[in-house]
Amino acid sequence: MSEIKSLDPTTVLQVEQLQVSFMHHGRETRAVDNISFKLHQGESIGIVGESGSGKSVTALSIMNLLNAPPAKINSGEIFFNSKKYGNTDLLKLPEQKLRSIRGNEIAMIFQEPMSSLNPVYTCGNQVDEAIQVHLNLNKAEAKEKTLELFREVKLPRPEKIYDAYPHEISGGQKQRVMISMAMSCNPSILIADEPTTALDVTVQANILRVMEGLRENHDASLIFISHDLGVIAEVADRIIVMYEGKIVEEGNVFKIFNNPEHPYTKGLLACRPRLDVQMKRLPTVSDFMTIGDSSGNGQKKHYKSIGEALLLNAELKKETIEKRLEVIQGGPILQVKNLTTTFPIHKGLFGKAKEEVVAVDDVSFDIYPGETVGLVGESGCGKTTLGRSIIRLVDPKAGQIIFNGQNIHELSGETLRQLRKKIQIIFQDPYSSLNPRQTVGNAIAEPLKIHEILTNKKEREARVYDLLEKVGLSPSHFHRYPHEFSGGQRQRICIARALATNPQFIICDESVSALDVSVQAQVLNLLNDLKKEFRFTNLFISHDLSVVKFMADRIFVMNDGRLVEMGYPDALFDRPKEAYTRNLIEAIPKGDVEDIRKAQLRRRLAYARKTLFQNE
Amino acid sequence: MLRFLFKRIGYGILVLFGVVVVVFLLFHALPGDPVSLIAGQRSDISTRQSITKELGLDKPLSVQFLRYVNDLSFVSFHEKSPQNQTKYSYKEVMDFGGFIVVLKWPYMRRSFQTNKKVTEIIFDNVDDTLWLAISAMAISSIFGIALGVIAALNQNTFLDHALISVSVLGISIPSFVSAILMAMVFGYYLSDYTGLNLTGQLWVNHPLRGRELQLHNLILPAITLGIRPLAIIVQLTRSAMLEVLSQDYIRTAYAKGLNRFHVVIKHALKNSMNPVITAVSGWLASLMAGAFFVEYIFDWKGLGFITIKAVQSLDFPVVMGVTLFVAAVFVLINIFVDLMYVVIDPRIRLS
Numbered sequence: 001m002s003e004i005k006s007l008d009p010t011t012v013l014q015v016e017q018l019q020v021s022f023m024h025h026g027r028e029t030r031a032v033d034n035i036s037f038k039l040h041q042g043e044s045i046g047i048v049g050e051s052g053s054g055k056s057v058t059a060l061s062i063m064n065l066l067n068a069p070p071a072k073i074n075s076g077e078i079f080f081n082s083k084k085y086g087n088t089d090l091l092k093l094p095e096q097k098l099r100s101i102r103g104n105e106i107a108m109i110f111q112e113p114m115s116s117l118n119p120v121y122t123c124g125n126q127v128d129e130a131i132q133v134h135l136n137l138n139k140a141e142a143k144e145k146t147l148e149l150f151r152e153v154k155l156p157r158p159e160k161i162y163d164a165y166p167h168e169i170s171g172g173q174k175q176r177v178m179i180s181m182a183m184s185c186n187p188s189i190l191i192a193d194e195p196t197t198a199l200d201v202t203v204q205a206n207i208l209r210v211m212e213g214l215r216e217n218h219d220a221s222l223i224f225i226s227h228d229l230g231v232i233a234e235v236a237d238r239i240i241v242m243y244e245g246k247i248v249e250e251g252n253v254f255k256i257f258n259n260p261e262h263p264y265t266k267g268l269l270a271c272r273p274r275l276d277v278q279m280k281r282l283p284t285v286s287d288f289m290t291i292g293d294s295s296g297n298g299q300k301k302h303y304k305s306i307g308e309a310l311l312l313n314a315e316l317k318k319e320t321i322e323k324r325l326e327v328i329q330g331g332p333i334l335q336v337k338n339l340t341t342t343f344p345i346h347k348g349l350f351g352k353a354k355e356e357v358v359a360v361d362d363v364s365f366d367i368y369p370g371e372t373v374g375l376v377g378e379s380g381c382g383k384t385t386l387g388r389s390i391i392r393l394v395d396p397k398a399g400q401i402i403f404n405g406q407n408i409h410e411l412s413g414e415t416l417r418q419l420r421k422k423i424q425i426i427f428q429d430p431y432s433s434l435n436p437r438q439t440v441g442n443a444i445a446e447p448l449k450i451h452e453i454l455t456n457k458k459e460r461e462a463r464v465y466d467l468l469e470k471v472g473l474s475p476s477h478f479h480r481y482p483h484e485f486s487g488g489q490r491q492r493i494c495i496a497r498a499l500a501t502n503p504q505f506i507i508c509d510e511s512v513s514a515l516d517v518s519v520q521a522q523v524l525n526l527l528n529d530l531k532k533e534f535r536f537t538n539l540f541i542s543h544d545l546s547v548v549k550f551m552a553d554r555i556f557v558m559n560d561g562r563l564v565e566m567g568y569p570d571a572l573f574d575r576p577k578e579a580y581t582r583n584l585i586e587a588i589p590k591g592d593v594e595d596i597r598k599a600q601l602r603r604r605l606a607y608a609r610k611t612l613f614q615n616e
Numbered sequence: 617m618l619r620f621l622f623k624r625i626g627y628g629i630l631v632l633f634g635v636v637v638v639v640f641l642l643f644h645a646l647p648g649d650p651v652s653l654i655a656g657q658r659s660d661i662s663t664r665q666s667i668t669k670e671l672g673l674d675k676p677l678s679v680q681f682l683r684y685v686n687d688l689s690f691v692s693f694h695e696k697s698p699q700n701q702t703k704y705s706y707k708e709v710m711d712f713g714g715f716i717v718v719l720k721w722p723y724m725r726r727s728f729q730t731n732k733k734v735t736e737i738i739f740d741n742v743d744d745t746l747w748l749a750i751s752a753m754a755i756s757s758i759f760g761i762a763l764g765v766i767a768a769l770n771q772n773t774f775l776d777h778a779l780i781s782v783s784v785l786g787i788s789i790p791s792f793v794s795a796i797l798m799a800m801v802f803g804y805y806l807s808d809y810t811g812l813n814l815t816g817q818l819w820v821n822h823p824l825r826g827r828e829l830q831l832h833n834l835i836l837p838a839i840t841l842g843i844r845p846l847a848i849i850v851q852l853t854r855s856a857m858l859e860v861l862s863q864d865y866i867r868t869a870y871a872k873g874l875n876r877f878h879v880v881i882k883h884a885l886k887n888s889m890n891p892v893i894t895a896v897s898g899w900l901a902s903l904m905a906g907a908f909f910v911e912y913i914f915d916w917k918g919l920g921f922i923t924i925k926a927v928q929s930l931d932f933p934v935v936m937g938v939t940l941f942v943a944a945v946f947v948l949i950n951i952f953v954d955l956m957y958v959v960i961d962p963r964i965r966l967s
Contacts, residue, residue, distance in 0.1 A: 118887070129874070
């Protein structure tokens, strides 16, 4: 046990039988359950799994950054081939030595660029600090190095960003600052924990490229953690699939993608919305395996392969056309004419706006009853403002919004309230859009009460029970509080709340962006099922074109406040007219074998070129 | 930045004007006859009349109010006369033929009791209160923040629970009780060991050596006054610190390889200071109002002390003057604190 195993020289990290658990109110939950894996010199491995599968805990254990209580490392060894201390077991290393490894030999990038930088210090200061802790450099030298790193991660105007505070730069830029901080001391291992999950697809593509370039230049090994196999396929040589704290499958990228063995892996691969096949329904992990042992065995027939799942759920061309014909039968339910919404940025002495940002710029479109319209664009393109203008959460500056023949712009007071009964909105963040001090049941019952749909408390309760069941929760959840639910469950609660008033029109504002792909598939299926049952029209706003393609009957592409392109999904994807649309499509990690081959070839070439130069 | 400052000063002036209105109306509604207070026993009718005229009590309330505001304002209008010059000690700006616009310090009239200018009374006593308030706040901020950080770092241990319990006691004990206890224990029973007096002033006139600074007399009242803010600052710092320590950027700081001390002092403390600054400034302002009981019990000749005496003897101009002075201090400290926030947290933009 206490003996340090000698690692073969190509291995930089070896995790042996690691077991981590969390103590909560005297109950022990196992987060990581006896996992072992190796990381070789210059290799990049991807760890994939849903939230709670133990992938982040594994990463934090390597850095020894888990909060000691409640977390507890029960057993295991993590051998690291350190430049400074030779072969060491990181779990047995004294704190002081460990500190000189953290950030120096092993560095980490976190998921949330928004909250991972200290808001009260400038970006430059924070990178300088990381450099000065480990390298013996004075202030001016550290600044020089920081600026060099900023240029390397392709930050625009490095000098300016050096003096900028984190809130003054965009999410993608923050993540670049984080990357340059992590790479500042030439670590031999870089751990990236969902580094692109909070970012737009286009930004994600850029960040992945930057990370790959840096890894090659600095000769680091990479552990890339994500819930999305598509992203991992672009960066990893080898994939480890984790489920409920265990490694369920491990292998090279091609093997995982071409010939997945474990049903969970198959489920993860199948549940991603695809660009090539139009699906009626997304297969979910539960279609491949029984989740949780208590639910009995084998009541449901599981798919054997991804191919089978795709075949059985694909939508025929004929069905698509029928659906489209049906939709345009009636007149439009919502007409938007020349809508413009602006925000003032500088207010004068008497509160008069001096300058304004045009968020929505002269936008016109029609939406037909029963249709799902997808609205895509990058963050800041005005899609959220457009959604909010429609139910007048934001007041538009000019233009008309006509809903069911009523001009929304002219409504006020009681009539506006009536309108909000008919149009509901589901927001992006299921964590902050539910009041933490209100029970789930009350949250769903509230619109019923406010709009005086059901005045009797008993009736309201019955309706809430019904709604909870409809969205796949149980009536026993009525008296629970939001913090007891997972992200996916909370989004289901938000959906139930939106459905409570029986709306004709629902706006989904990035409603699945914060969810894991496996959960996302479930919620998307749920929305589609409910749409059939409740017959609402849906405006589905998202930055993710693949999700929109699965959901939408028609797609609107938005850029800089304007609608730049609209059309049927197949036409839009096959023949995008605008360069902007094409960029959005290309940025989607597709996760098909051809892409993986290209990515790997690129890495091999870079590596070969490098070793060649070194030998000369 | 500058525009923000002007805006805040503008608001501050509005607040002060509101206070002036309330104070003026309140003290004119109160019972008590200023004339007999000033004239005392020698109350022949002509004296009374001249005093009434001097105070303007024969004029309607609105005129009295305008005169009061005119007296208080830094820029005011007066008739040009040597009496007015001595009364207001103004600097002439413009002359409209006997009627002049002047620059001057606010004139808060004279004490009914001593006939001294109220401004003089305030400035004679304000330094005692200022020193007392500042030392009390210094003690409570330094120890409060330190103990709060210690409690947060040892969350849910015996030390944490002990600090919280003691601070609850500190918050709930009334100041007159703590003042009496402190004075009795350290200034009387233990005075042989502590060398402290039961009561005493900052400056003492020694028969031979003249005016002397007696700093040790500051210790007991400052500590007594600091107990409650200290307890509150401990709790605020602790909860803010706990919140900040669970943030992602703290994990980032550890991941850089920084040691715990550095993470706590550089990365966590600055982020958790906002609520503490609010509390500290609020307390400093209210301590400037004079800690009545503490000053009274320790016989500390500060603003609180003279205010209590003035209230007892119905010396309205002094009470009004002190009230306005304290309101002005509040406004100034609040403007200063708003500027502090920006220094500490760059996310707060002045607008």
